[in-house]
Amino acid sequence: MKIKDSYILIFVFLLTLAFRLSFVLQSENFSSDLAYFNLRQIESIEKTGRPIFEDNLSHSGRTFLFPPLFNYIMAFFNILFGSLALKIIPELLISSLVFIVYLISREITSDKVAMFLSVLLVSFMPVLIEQTMNQLSVYSLILPIMFLMFFCLFKIDEKKYQYLYIVLLFFLSFLHPVALLFSLSLLFYMVVSSAESIWISKLRKEVIFFSIFLIILTQVVVYRNAFASHGINVLRFNTPQEILSDYFRNFSIINTMLTIGVFPLIFGIYGIISGVFKERRYAALLLSGLVLATTLLLAFKLIPFLTGLLLLGIPLTILASKGFEKVFTLVRITKFARFEDKIRYMSLIVVLLSLVTSFFTATDVMDNSISGEEIDSLVWIRDNTEEDSVVLASIEEGNLINAVANRKSIIDKDFLLISDAGERYRDVTFMFRSTSLVKALQLLREYKVDYVYFSDRAKTIYNLNSLAYTNEECLRLVKETGKTKIYRVRRC
Amino acid sequence: MLRKQGKPRFIGLEGADLVWLIAVLSIAAVTLIMPFLARDSLAGSEAYYNLRIAKNPFVSYDELSYSGRIYILSLWPLMLYVTNLPLVFASKFLPYLFGLLSVLLFYISLGSLNLNLKTKVIASILLVISPTYLYLFSTSNSYLFPVSLSLLVFILLIKRVTAASFLLIPIPFFNTLSGVIVASLLLFYSLKERYFKLIFPTLAIILAILVKLVIYGLPETVNFKTAGSGARFFIQNFLSDLGGKFGFSIFFLVLVIFGLGYLWEKKYQNLSIYLSGLFLLAVSFYKIEALFYLIFMFSLVAAMGLIKIFNLKWDSLLIRNLSVIILTLGLLFSFANYLGVFSRLAPSESLIEGLENLREISGEDDVVFSHYSKGVWINTIAGRKNVIDSNFQYAPDVNQRYIDSNEFFYTRRVKNATTIIDKYNISYIFIDGEMKQGQVWNNEGEGLLFLFEYSKRFKNVYKKNNVEIWQVR
Numbered sequence: 001m002k003i004k005d006s007y008i009l010i011f012v013f014l015l016t017l018a019f020r021l022s023f024v025l026q027s028e029n030f031s032s033d034l035a036y037f038n039l040r041q042i043e044s045i046e047k048t049g050r051p052i053f054e055d056n057l058s059h060s061g062r063t064f065l066f067p068p069l070f071n072y073i074m075a076f077f078n079i080l081f082g083s084l085a086l087k088i089i090p091e092l093l094i095s096s097l098v099f100i101v102y103l104i105s106r107e108i109t110s111d112k113v114a115m116f117l118s119v120l121l122v123s124f125m126p127v128l129i130e131q132t133m134n135q136l137s138v139y140s141l142i143l144p145i146m147f148l149m150f151f152c153l154f155k156i157d158e159k160k161y162q163y164l165y166i167v168l169l170f171f172l173s174f175l176h177p178v179a180l181l182f183s184l185s186l187l188f189y190m191v192v193s194s195a196e197s198i199w200i201s202k203l204r205k206e207v208i209f210f211s212i213f214l215i216i217l218t219q220v221v222v223y224r225n226a227f228a229s230h231g232i233n234v235l236r237f238n239t240p241q242e243i244l245s246d247y248f249r250n251f252s253i254i255n256t257m258l259t260i261g262v263f264p265l266i267f268g269i270y271g272i273i274s275g276v277f278k279e280r281r282y283a284a285l286l287l288s289g290l291v292l293a294t295t296l297l298l299a300f301k302l303i304p305f306l307t308g309l310l311l312l313g314i315p316l317t318i319l320a321s322k323g324f325e326k327v328f329t330l331v332r333i334t335k336f337a338r339f340e341d342k343i344r345y346m347s348l349i350v351v352l353l354s355l356v357t358s359f360f361t362a363t364d365v366m367d368n369s370i371s372g373e374e375i376d377s378l379v380w381i382r383d384n385t386e387e388d389s390v391v392l393a394s395i396e397e398g399n400l401i402n403a404v405a406n407r408k409s410i411i412d413k414d415f416l417l418i419s420d421a422g423e424r425y426r427d428v429t430f431m432f433r434s435t436s437l438v439k440a441l442q443l444l445r446e447y448k449v450d451y452v453y454f455s456d457r458a459k460t461i462y463n464l465n466s467l468a469y470t471n472e473e474c475l476r477l478v479k480e481t482g483k484t485k486i487y488r489v490r491r492c
Numbered sequence: 493m494l495r496k497q498g499k500p501r502f503i504g505l506e507g508a509d510l511v512w513l514i515a516v517l518s519i520a521a522v523t524l525i526m527p528f529l530a531r532d533s534l535a536g537s538e539a540y541y542n543l544r545i546a547k548n549p550f551v552s553y554d555e556l557s558y559s560g561r562i563y564i565l566s567l568w569p570l571m572l573y574v575t576n577l578p579l580v581f582a583s584k585f586l587p588y589l590f591g592l593l594s595v596l597l598f599y600i601s602l603g604s605l606n607l608n609l610k611t612k613v614i615a616s617i618l619l620v621i622s623p624t625y626l627y628l629f630s631t632s633n634s635y636l637f638p639v640s641l642s643l644l645v646f647i648l649l650i651k652r653v654t655a656a657s658f659l660l661i662p663i664p665f666f667n668t669l670s671g672v673i674v675a676s677l678l679l680f681y682s683l684k685e686r687y688f689k690l691i692f693p694t695l696a697i698i699l700a701i702l703v704k705l706v707i708y709g710l711p712e713t714v715n716f717k718t719a720g721s722g723a724r725f726f727i728q729n730f731l732s733d734l735g736g737k738f739g740f741s742i743f744f745l746v747l748v749i750f751g752l753g754y755l756w757e758k759k760y761q762n763l764s765i766y767l768s769g770l771f772l773l774a775v776s777f778y779k780i781e782a783l784f785y786l787i788f789m790f791s792l793v794a795a796m797g798l799i800k801i802f803n804l805k806w807d808s809l810l811i812r813n814l815s816v817i818i819l820t821l822g823l824l825f826s827f828a829n830y831l832g833v834f835s836r837l838a839p840s841e842s843l844i845e846g847l848e849n850l851r852e853i854s855g856e857d858d859v860v861f862s863h864y865s866k867g868v869w870i871n872t873i874a875g876r877k878n879v880i881d882s883n884f885q886y887a888p889d890v891n892q893r894y895i896d897s898n899e900f901f902y903t904r905r906v907k908n909a910t911t912i913i914d915k916y917n918i919s920y921i922f923i924d925g926e927m928k929q930g931q932v933w934n935n936e937g938e939g940l941l942f943l944f945e946y947s948k949r950f951k952n953v954y955k956k957n958n959v960e961i962w963q964v965r
Contacts, residue, residue: 162811166811202805203808206811207811210811210814213819217821220822234734
């Protein structure tokens with residue numbers, strides 16, 4: 001890498017980091033309910049050295065099933081650098097994709113402008129921002145690790161990359177079940193190579209098989225109880241039928257274009273055709289394995305929609321560097337050849353302009369972050385209710401009730417090992433939407449609800465302005481903070 | 493690689509062979525005892541059914557199942573009976589004994605095939621830690637004797653002792669599936685070895701199956717889908733790691749694939765193995781119990797796969813060693829995981845307690861209604877008649893009873909419920925948590941649960957640990 005390139009790269013990294021931090025540091029709070037689940041686990045690790053597996057708060061009592069490695073890593077940073085680390089470190093990690101994407105793009109194309117276009121597009125991809133900004137999300141660690149592993153695979157003949165790959169593989173296996181997607185992508189790589197009669201070195205085959213074995217073993221070990229309880233349904237995380245269509249949406253080109261971006265999609269597909277079928281580049285083949293695997297899982301609704309688009313968008317964007325290169329080469333052989341440099345830099349500007357959508361996405365993410373008012377309400381619950389109180393809140397706020405209010409919830413978005421997930425979801429929906437006090441009270445008593453937390457989010461989710469059955473005698477308003485209302489369920 | 497030089501020996505175990513056999517049997521002795529340590533009660537429906545029949549295996553009419561039906565002879569309860577041991581103990585001891593015996597026979601059979609020591613030992617160890625083998629020989633079921641007998645006959649057939657194959661004739665009287673499988677495998681073997689004398693015992697086994705059909709007639713075709721059928725059930729039970737009652741570990745199957753790769757190097761020389769394996773796989777889709785036969789073949793093929801993996805020229809020794817460690821850990825984990833699954837197999841302690849209570853509060857002639865999966869336990873543990881159970885073959889009006897059961901479960905009208913109650917003379921209704929969590933109902937107040945709450949026709953006489961007994965007044 002020439003010194004000039006490294007300066008540009010560092011500049012892009014700092015730009016990405018600055019962009020993210022400028023939004024993330026606007027608020028003390030996080031932008032997703034799941035962040036508070038992670039936060040609670042991190043706090044538990046700091047206090048007791050262990051995460052919470054047997055929890056008496058979530059669903060009013062349940063067992064969690066998850067690999068806690070990410071929480072341990074974040075707990076480590078939290079201890080070292082304080083709570084700000086939980087905001088900064090994930091953004092730092094995801095911004096490191098800049099370097100990794102550059103390194104991978106270099107294996108696909110030699111055109112520098114094309115490389116930097118891909119780097120920029122990945123760094124400011126809307127779905128990446130939506131899924132990782134201010135979320136304390138495990139994907140902020142998974143994505144750099146996964147793509148770094150792809151890079152190591154390109155260089156696997158060198159011993160140092162073999163060792164690095166093995167270490168990263170152990171990390172990925174114990175981070176998240178998305179590791180299975182990685183192993184599936186390796187399988188697809190082998191299938192595509194075989195179909196195109198492309199020779200795969202013995203070492204690469206060995207590494208791939210070892211990767212698949214290790215990932216399968218770790219997932220079976222971690223999720224064995226989930227397999228025993230839910231069988232095949234575990235592939236969809238035991239998500240209730242009623243909300244399956246939300247998480248596992250229909251996969252369409254329009255949706256993909258809007259979420260990933262037009263350039264990555266069009267140029268990425270062009271990059272696959274060129275890199276895989278014409279030039280038969282090893283790097284392109286490997287990445288196309290990931291594209292194929294993710295597309296298949298999206299088509300069969302075996303992966304949450306947004307997660308799938310995230311894992312589809314990044315390799316497509318990297319492969320788009322080959323697409324850009326081809327377009328520039330095309331220009332070179334036309335009458336516009338003398339404008340080639342100008343066209344390259346124009347395309348850079350066009351791409352930069354298209355990144356404006358990222359700005360809007362980031363703004364949306366921050367607008368959707370947990371507000372100070374919500375935190376105040378939850379803290380009020382914590383300070384003014386009995387310790388074993390049960391609080392009814394929407395599905396998007398279950399973890400907030402547990403983490404901030406430190407109270408029992410009825411439901412949240414983690415359905416593994418919950419035997420009555422569907423029933424709970426229907427009951428909670430009914431408890432919010434019911435127009436009948438009698439029927440609502442029946443369910444409130446069944447779930448032993450002491451308080452109802454009715455926030456703006458609940459209004460949006462259940463399409464309500466207010467609870468239809470409030471009644472001074474049975475459901476008294478005890479706290480109102482701006483748009484959030486807290487009701488006490490009384491014996492009546 | 494896998495075969496040693498010289499003539500095939502019969503038993504002739506000596507030296508290292510004998511030492512390793514003792515080691516393998518010791519491992520089997522330990523692995524087989526662990527499921528029994530994991531739980532006190534017997535596991536599954538079939539064990540309880542056999543336990544009940546073994547008390548009096550000479551009946552021709554079963555008073556309790558379906559409130560009365562013709563008893564279809566099964567020789568396994570008879571075997572339990574003739575041991576003269578306490579039946580619960582016999583239900584545990586005999587499977588254990590046959591488990592050890594089958595390992596011994598398997599090991600010897602591999603020797604008869606002229607396989608080297610390494611292959612025999614690895615195949616035997618893979619066998620004794622596999623969930624399918626463990627389930628087969630830790631539950632009292634009608635497959636374990638036919639499987640063990642088949643292994644013995646196989647050894648004798650290798651030595652061309654044709655008469656031994658006639659020992660297989662009684663197998664259809666243990667269960668029809670075993671008869672079909674054994675006859676088919678015998679046919680494959682006779683064609684492969686051009687050992688056409690075996691056609692006669694094959695025909696004799698088929699005749700035995702036909703005799704059974706002549707005596708009892710053709711069973712009524714079951715027109716409904718049960719929980720134990722379909723692609724989803726097959727996948728979940730084919731892969732033990734997905735929580736099935738038995739099946740194969742994912743890592744075991746990886747080894748099988750490698751083993752098949754090794755066999756394929758000799759192309760169609762191993763055609764009989766492919767055909768037999770495919771046949772058993774196809775049958776297992778309809779009756780998962782076919783895996784009880786397949787496990788022996790797969791254990792051998794998996795052993796070949798493991799040896800192949802180890803003997804491959806790896807570019808990276810680090811990757812090779814790590815891969816073998818991971819595979820070994822995977823197999824051991826599947827074994828350990830299976831013990832957990834086995835310990836949680838129905839019936840649970842709370843279910844047994846409920847049924848024992850049912851025995852105390854109900855009369856000898858009372859009929860108990862429940863989901864068909866509980867029927868056998870109602871007969872054996874509670875000692876009461878049921879309306880329907882999971883022994884669908886040759887059951888009287890099985891399709892109508894299933895329809896009526898569903899009608900009874902889902903009706904909210906007392907009149908409809910009364911019709912069914914009168915038809916089957918139902919005195920008690922037995923329900924458990926599983927039935928309320930999706931097996932029958934998904935919501936409180938659904939169907940019969942609604943009637944329980946609001947109709948005076950039903951009185952709750954027991955409620956503990958998600959088990960409820962309702963008396964019909």
